[in-house]
Amino acid sequence: xxxxxxxxxxxxxxxxxxxxxxxxxxxxxxxxxxxxxxxxxxxxxxxxxxxxxxxxxxxxxxxxxxxxxxxxxxxxxxxxxxxxxxxxxxxxxxxxxxxxxxxxxxxxxxxxxxxxxxxxxxxxxxxxxxxxxxxxxxxxxxxxxxxxxxxxxxxxxxxxxxxxxxxxxxxxxxxxxxxxxxxxxxxxxxxxxxxxxxxxxxxxxxxxxxxxxxxxxxxxxxxxxxxxxxxxxxxxxxxxxxxxxxxxxxxxxxxxxxxxxxxxxxxxxxxxxxxxxxxxxxxxxxxxxxxxxxxxxxxxxx
Ligand SMILES: C[S@@+](CC[C@H](N)C(=O)[O-])C[C@H]1O[C@@H](n2cnc3c(N)ncnc32)[C@H](O)[C@@H]1O
Numbered sequence: 001x002x003x004x005x006x007x008x009x010x011x012x013x014x015x016x017x018x019x020x021x022x023x024x025x026x027x028x029x030x031x032x033x034x035x036x037x038x039x040x041x042x043x044x045x046x047x048x049x050x051x052x053x054x055x056x057x058x059x060x061x062x063x064x065x066x067x068x069x070x071x072x073x074x075x076x077x078x079x080x081x082x083x084x085x086x087x088x089x090x091x092x093x094x095x096x097x098x099x100x101x102x103x104x105x106x107x108x109x110x111x112x113x114x115x116x117x118x119x120x121x122x123x124x125x126x127x128x129x130x131x132x133x134x135x136x137x138x139x140x141x142x143x144x145x146x147x148x149x150x151x152x153x154x155x156x157x158x159x160x161x162x163x164x165x166x167x168x169x170x171x172x173x174x175x176x177x178x179x180x181x182x183x184x185x186x187x188x189x190x191x192x193x194x195x196x197x198x199x200x201x202x203x204x205x206x207x208x209x210x211x212x213x214x215x216x217x218x219x220x221x222x223x224x225x226x227x228x229x230x231x232x233x234x235x236x237x238x239x240x241x242x243x244x245x246x247x248x249x250x251x252x253x254x255x256x257x258x259x260x261x262x263x264x265x266x267x268x269x270x271x272x273x274x275x276x277x278x279x280x281x282x283x284x285x286x287x288x289x290x291x292x293x294x295x296x297x298x299x300x301x302x
Pocket of ligand 1: 019026160186
């Protein structure tokens with residue numbers, strides 16, 4: 001299923017290609033952590049940023065950014081990631097506590113430290129899937145910190161453009177038990193066919209009582225915002241051209257596909273949560289975040 005929409009840069013780990021985007025989110029979480037009005041706390045994020053040569057010079061506190069909150073990258077975009085982290089933390093913990101699932105899968109886990117920082121109910125297992133090079137870097141940093149996960153954690157290296165379900169079940173995943181799936185910041189890097197395949201696999205592997213949250217971009221043409229402050233600042237300040245990493249193919253309607261298979265779905269703009277929390281990005285002209293949606297799905301019990 002792999003195609004040219006994503007180049008094969010796995011050997012670079014977090015040094016380049018899509019892997020470096022994991023560092024971008026980690027830096028944003030580090031900045032969020034140190035805000036007085038923080039939405040989410042991640043004490044590991046800063047260590048990942050400092051450990052990688054690609055990001056060692058990036059800011060990890062807003063005070064290190066000359067323009068502070070007015071910087072489109074380390075102000076508004078970083079706040080977006082902080083909000084997303086908080087919303088998905090809440091979704092995950094709520095699904096575990098009230099839905100009763102004890103199995104969690106992070107698809108495109110990157111440098112997500114939820115295994116180490118959240119308060120998990122007893123008996124949970126968390127599978128983290130990402131490219132081998134990204135997971136190797138993550139372990140190097142966590143091992144150096146002697147970090148201990150607060151739940152059972154199983155890393156599963158895989159290319160999520162290919163058939164990854166076998167790797168997950170081989171690692172111990174139980175398709176007969178309800179699962180909470182998080183697909184945070186992944187789908188727009190995948191070819192359209194890989195998204196369709198991924199959502200189909202999530203459906204097949206989800207027992208009743210499962211829940212899913214994922215992020216998509218609904219823009220018809222992502223290039224329309226090429227000169228937006230967000231893409232321009234990310235390119236100029238970090239040398240990362242996000243539009244070069246995203247798949248520019250037309251996207252499938254994954255929420256409709258899930259609804260067709262009996263899932264209940266709710267599609268939200270991130271700005272809904274900004275208003276709910278009183279903090280976070282709001283719409284602006286030429287907005288690279290305007291087409292982003294966070295989709296929440298549930299496969300009801302009989
Ligand atoms: C923007 S980061 C998000 C990481 C994490 N979910 C978070 O929010 O912190 C995107 C992640 O997707 C992973 N990724 C992208 N394409 C992938 C693929 N084909 N197979 C596995 N992982 C992939 C990257 O390695 C990276 O860690």
